[in-house]
Amino acid sequence: MTFPPGKLILHRNTRHDRIGWVRPGRVISDDERGLLLWVASGSVVAHEVAQDGLTLRDMPFADWIRQSYRLAQLRWDGPGVLKLIRPDVAHSVWWFRDEAGRFSGWYVNLEEPAVRWQEGDLAGVDIVDQDLDIWVEPDLSWAWKDEGEFTERLAFPDHYWVSDAAAVRAEGERVVREIEAGVFPFDGTWCDFTPDPAWVTPTELPPGWDRPPARLLRA
Numbered sequence: 001m002t003f004p005p006g007k008l009i010l011h012r013n014t015r016h017d018r019i020g021w022v023r024p025g026r027v028i029s030d031d032e033r034g035l036l037l038w039v040a041s042g043s044v045v046a047h048e049v050a051q052d053g054l055t056l057r058d059m060p061f062a063d064w065i066r067q068s069y070r071l072a073q074l075r076w077d078g079p080g081v082l083k084l085i086r087p088d089v090a091h092s093v094w095w096f097r098d099e100a101g102r103f104s105g106w107y108v109n110l111e112e113p114a115v116r117w118q119e120g121d122l123a124g125v126d127i128v129d130q131d132l133d134i135w136v137e138p139d140l141s142w143a144w145k146d147e148g149e150f151t152e153r154l155a156f157p158d159h160y161w162v163s164d165a166a167a168v169r170a171e172g173e174r175v176v177r178e179i180e181a182g183v184f185p186f187d188g189t190w191c192d193f194t195p196d197p198a199w200v201t202p203t204e205l206p207p208g209w210d211r212p213p214a215r216l217l218r219a
């Protein structure tokens with residue numbers, strides 16, 4: 001399954017039978033390097049909150065797992081982000097930029113390999129975010145990110161969506177070797193990416209945006 005350039009698809013983070021977040025992304029290219037998506041500033045996005053509107057990151061995991069949940073819609077109010085969902089690996093790479101559109105660093109999102117789906121005109125790619133990340137400066141210096149959350153949640157194996165912490169860490173270490181070698185995608189590719197000014201920023205999520213996670217439908 002490949003997606004044509006220009007198409008808007010849904011990039012979704014799923015956790016067991018629930019949806020963690022949804023971001024509409026425009027397909028820039030889809031080839032052997034992976035699926036390259038642009039999430040424009042101001043896009044409508046959704047994320048899971050507790051009934052009082054607080055998020056997973058607003059409370060200890062021990063409290064979060066006792067909540068009931070809903071999906072809240074809001075705007076992606078930071079600068080646009082370019083995301084490369086690489087084929088058959090357990091991470092994606094995101095190019096962050098500042099308010100002026102200048103490249104400011106890479107974010108390596110450790111995640112279960114993406115599952116693509118399509119239903120009529122609606123299409124998307126579902127991941128399971130594994131929380132541990134790597135931040136990479138433009139000079140290729142790097143640091144682990146969110147190790148505290150990762151460790152905290154691993155203490156609740158009946159609820160947590162990550163079951164193999166060592167595999168997540170090992171995947172991160174493989175990416176670190178690429179970072180330190182300065183090879184693709186950490187070789188400057190797409191750091192000067194400019195979105196087409198004609199693209200319309202999505203302000204509404206399409207019907208079906210909250211369909212069940214692809215992993216469940218496939219099972």
Ligand code: MG
Nearest residue numbers: 109129131133
């Ligand atoms: Mg992450």
